[in-house]
Amino acid sequence: MWIGMDSDLRTDDHVRGPNEAELVVVYADFTCPYCALAHARLTQLAAELPVRRVFRHLALKTKHPRAVALGCAAEAAGLQGAFWPFHDAVYADQGRIDDPHLWELARRLGLDVDRFEADRRSSAVIERVQRDTKEAVLAGAMTTPTFFANGKPDQARYHEVVHNE
Amino acid sequence: MSDLIEPGAPAPEFSLATEDGGTFTNEDLKGQTTVLVFYPFAFSPVCTDQLQIYEEVADEFAKRDAKLYAVSTDATWSQTAFREKLGVSIPQLSDFEPKGATSKQLGTYFAPAGMTNRAIVVFGPDATVRWSYLAPSPGDLPGANLILEALDS
Numbered sequence: 656m657w658i659g660m661d662s663d664l665r666t667d668d669h670v671r672g673p674n675e676a677e678l679v680v681v682y683a684d685f686t687c688p689y690c691a692l693a694h695a696r697l698t699q700l701a702a703e704l705p706v707r708r709v710f711r712h713l714a715l716k717t718k719h720p721r722a723v724a725l726g727c728a729a730e731a732a733g734l735q736g737a738f739w740p741f742h743d744a745v746y747a748d749q750g751r752i753d754d755p756h757l758w759e760l761a762r763r764l765g766l767d768v769d770r771f772e773a774d775r776r777s778s779a780v781i782e783r784v785q786r787d788t789k790e791a792v793l794a795g796a797m798t799t800p801t802f803f804a805n806g807k808p809d810q811a812r813y814h815e816v817v818h819n820e
Numbered sequence: 821m822s823d824l825i826e827p828g829a830p831a832p833e834f835s836l837a838t839e840d841g842g843t844f845t846n847e848d849l850k851g852q853t854t855v856l857v858f859y860p861f862a863f864s865p866v867c868t869d870q871l872q873i874y875e876e877v878a879d880e881f882a883k884r885d886a887k888l889y890a891v892s893t894d895a896t897w898s899q900t901a902f903r904e905k906l907g908v909s910i911p912q913l914s915d916f917e918p919k920g921a922t923s924k925q926l927g928t929y930f931a932p933a934g935m936t937n938r939a940i941v942v943f944g945p946d947a948t949v950r951w952s953y954l955a956p957s958p959g960d961l962p963g964a965n966l967i968l969e970a971l972d973s
Binding site: 715716717718788789792793794795796797798808 | 869870872873875876877880906907908961962963964965966968
């Protein structure tokens with residue numbers, strides 16, 4: 656059973672799932688295969704046990720050359736109301752993460768591509784991704800994905816979700 | 821029971837090889853706060869995460885006037901290749917020959933595997949140990965928060 660409190664939520668968080676369900680805060684990176692696996696497992700588990708999922712960025716600039724770029728692209732999609740569709744599409748196809756793929760995805764999601772392009776390079780969006788990432792690291796996150804409970808990394812949840820242990 | 825050097829202990833005489841062919845000794849600890857991050861092996865996945873995470877908050881270490889170095893028993897050439905592959909700026913110090921000599925003095929050597937254990941030793945500007953930490957296992961990564969809390973205490 657996951658632990659989480661509504662007080663952990665922020666007004667600008669990306670949240671999905673029923674309000675009454677338990678809160679799962681995940682710091683993740685769009686280039687990370689284990690994050691994709693965690694997403695798949697959470698989606699699968701949600702059919703049996705609905706959860707209220709929060710996505711925050713843990714995009715390390717040195718981990719993958721596209722980590723920060725994809726986090727910013729997701730935020731830009733979010734500014735047009737498509738954070739979760741973008742999130743799901745990238746995790747479903749992590750081999751297609753270059754700029755032309757992102758433009759194609761933006762078009763497929765019905766986004767204004769010019770606005771998407773401008774937003775993903777804006778200082779506000781970059782700062783948002785950096786904020787989440789730094790916050791996670793300063794709280795003790797050491798890998799992706801990191802599940803948080805009550806503001807602290809909860810590795811037991813990671814093993815439970817990703818490795819089914 | 822761990823042989824890890826404890827807070828308050830003065831730095832023993834030691835010498836580590838730097839990436840540019842020089843040496844880093846206990847004398848180099850003086851005048852600044854130094855964080856020695858001991859990791860098992862270059863290119864091992866867990867070490868990769870650890871240094872990349874610390875790099876992400878390099879500004880927080882700088883704010884505290886703390887200088888980070890990463891230490892392993894790998895040769896300097898391997899360490900430099902590792903650092904460049906990671907894209908991190910944390911300087912590497914090699915405890916390659918005599919193998920693990922400094923790590924043994926500081927109690928951070930893991931003899932069964934012939935490698936440095938995952939440990940952190942923080943020295944104050946007076947070259948005495950301010951904080952030391954030995955991970956429960958080489959697979960356990962000490963968060964950046966632990967080091968920063970130690971620096972702030």
